[in-house]
Amino acid sequence: MYDERVIEKIRGIWKTFDLSLGIPEIDKQHLWLIGILADLEDKLESGTRSALETTFTNALSKTLDYASEHFALEEKLLESIGYTKLGQHRLQHMRFLTALKNRVRKNFEGNFEQAVMELLKNLKKWLFRHILSEDRQYVDLADINITQEISSSLNEQLRTSPHAKEIENLYAAVVYSAKQTVSKEFNVIGEDNLKLISDLWYRYKLKTGIAIVDIQHLWLLQLLVKTDKLYKQKLKQEIGSEYLSLELKKAIQETIEYIREHFSTEEAIMHNFRYIGERNHQKQHENFNILINDMIERSEKEELESLAILIQDLKDWLVSHIAIEDKKLFYFFRSRLPEVNEYVRNLNREGKIHIWKEAVMIYKLLVEYEDITREKTPV
Incomplete structure (x- = not known):
C-alpha cells in the first residue's frame, strides 16, 4: 500500500x-x-x-x-x-x-x-x-x-x-x-482554483512545451481565476458599492505586474536566442499594454461593470495569444530546450526573474515533473 x-x-x-x-x-x-x-x-x-x-x-x-x-x-x-x-x-x-x-x-x-x-x-x-x-x-x-x-x-x-x-x-x-x-499543493492553490485552471489549460490546449513559458502561463491563469472570483464575490456582497475591495485591487495589480514580468521573460529569451519573430511578438505585447492601462484606469475609477468586461477581455486575449503566438516559440526553440532551461536557471539565480514555488507546483501537477528551478546534478 x-x-x-x-x-x-x-x-x-x-x-x-x-x-x-x-x-x-x-x-x-x-x-x-x-x-x-x-x-x-x-x-x-x-x-x-x-x-x-x-x-x-x-x-x-x-x-x-x-x-x-x-x-x-x-x-x-x-x-x-x-x-x-x-x-x-x-x-x-x-x-x-x-x-x-x-x-x-x-x-x-x-x-x-x-x-x-x-x-x-x-x-x-x-x-x-x-x-x-x-x-x-x-x-x-x-x-x-x-x-x-x-x-x-x-x-x-x-x-x-x-x-x-x-x-x-x-x-x-x-x-x-x-x-x-x-496534500499541500491542493490547499495552497485551492481545489476549486486548480479545477478552473485545469479546465482552461486543457480546453484551449495552452501547453507550449517551453517549461518557463508554461509555468508563467499557468500562474497567469491562477491570477486571472483569483481576480475573477474576487470580482464575483464583490458583486454578490456589495452591489451598488462605490469602492472596489482592497483585495480585488490588490489582485488586479498583482495580475498586471506578473503579465509584465512574463512579457519581459519571453522577450529576454527571444532576444538571447535570436528568435526570428521577436519584433512582431514584442509588438503584440506592446499592444496588450494598452488593455492593461485601461484596466488600471477602470480599477482606480471603481467602474465595476466595465472592469468585469475588461477581465474577460484580458482572459480572452491571453488565451488566444498563448494558443497561437506563443506556440510558435516552441517550433523555433524545440531543438534547444535544454539551453533555454539553463538560460532560465541563470536568470533565476541572478534574481532577474522570480519563479513562484506555487507556480512550479501547478506545473508539476498538470503538465510534467521537471523542475527548472532546480540546479542540475551530475549523474
Missing part, C-alpha cells in the same frame, strides 16, 4: 478534478492509474538516482497491466451498453498501449530520470485528456443501461486481477476513509 503522503496526493487529484464517473468498477481502475502516477512522482522526488531504473521498470510494468486490464473491462462495458463511439474509444486505447510498448523497447542509455519524466508526461496527458474528456461522454448512457448483471460481470472481472487487493484498498482509502486530507 502507498505511503500516506501519496494517498493524500491521489485523493487531492481525485477530488479536485472530479474524476469519479459514478461507475465504481471504472472508478477503481482510474484510481489505480492515479496511484501509479502519484507513487512514481513521489519516488522520483524522494528516491535515489541509482534506484530510478527499478522505479521506472516497475511503474511501466504496472502501467501496462493497468492498460490491458482496464481497456478490456471498459470496452466490455461500452459494448454491453451499446455505446456508438466504441470504435473510436478502442482506437485511443490502442494508441496509448502502443506508446507504452514503445517505451519498453526504447533505449534510454542509462538516463532513467528522463525515462521516468517521459512516462509521467504520458500518464498525465492520458489522465487529463482522455479520462476527463472522452470517458465522460459515455456516463449518461451507462447510468441508464447498466444492469445488475453487467455490474456483476465487471466486478467478477476485477476480482481476477493480480492487483485486485491493491485496487480495492486504494479505492477504500481515497473514497471511504474517514480521513479526507489532501
Whole structure:
C-alpha cells in the first residue's frame, strides 16, 4: 500500500478534478492509474538516482497491466451498453498501449530520470485528456443501461486481477476513509482554483512545451481565476458599492505586474536566442499594454461593470495569444530546450526573474515533473 503522503496526493487529484464517473468498477481502475502516477512522482522526488531504473521498470510494468486490464473491462462495458463511439474509444486505447510498448523497447542509455519524466508526461496527458474528456461522454448512457448483471460481470472481472487487493484498498482509502486530507499543493492553490485552471489549460490546449513559458502561463491563469472570483464575490456582497475591495485591487495589480514580468521573460529569451519573430511578438505585447492601462484606469475609477468586461477581455486575449503566438516559440526553440532551461536557471539565480514555488507546483501537477528551478546534478 502507498505511503500516506501519496494517498493524500491521489485523493487531492481525485477530488479536485472530479474524476469519479459514478461507475465504481471504472472508478477503481482510474484510481489505480492515479496511484501509479502519484507513487512514481513521489519516488522520483524522494528516491535515489541509482534506484530510478527499478522505479521506472516497475511503474511501466504496472502501467501496462493497468492498460490491458482496464481497456478490456471498459470496452466490455461500452459494448454491453451499446455505446456508438466504441470504435473510436478502442482506437485511443490502442494508441496509448502502443506508446507504452514503445517505451519498453526504447533505449534510454542509462538516463532513467528522463525515462521516468517521459512516462509521467504520458500518464498525465492520458489522465487529463482522455479520462476527463472522452470517458465522460459515455456516463449518461451507462447510468441508464447498466444492469445488475453487467455490474456483476465487471466486478467478477476485477476480482481476477493480480492487483485486485491493491485496487480495492486504494479505492477504500481515497473514497471511504474517514480521513479526507489532501496534500499541500491542493490547499495552497485551492481545489476549486486548480479545477478552473485545469479546465482552461486543457480546453484551449495552452501547453507550449517551453517549461518557463508554461509555468508563467499557468500562474497567469491562477491570477486571472483569483481576480475573477474576487470580482464575483464583490458583486454578490456589495452591489451598488462605490469602492472596489482592497483585495480585488490588490489582485488586479498583482495580475498586471506578473503579465509584465512574463512579457519581459519571453522577450529576454527571444532576444538571447535570436528568435526570428521577436519584433512582431514584442509588438503584440506592446499592444496588450494598452488593455492593461485601461484596466488600471477602470480599477482606480471603481467602474465595476466595465472592469468585469475588461477581465474577460484580458482572459480572452491571453488565451488566444498563448494558443497561437506563443506556440510558435516552441517550433523555433524545440531543438534547444535544454539551453533555454539553463538560460532560465541563470536568470533565476541572478534574481532577474522570480519563479513562484506555487507556480512550479501547478506545473508539476498538470503538465510534467521537471523542475527548472532546480540546479542540475551530475549523474
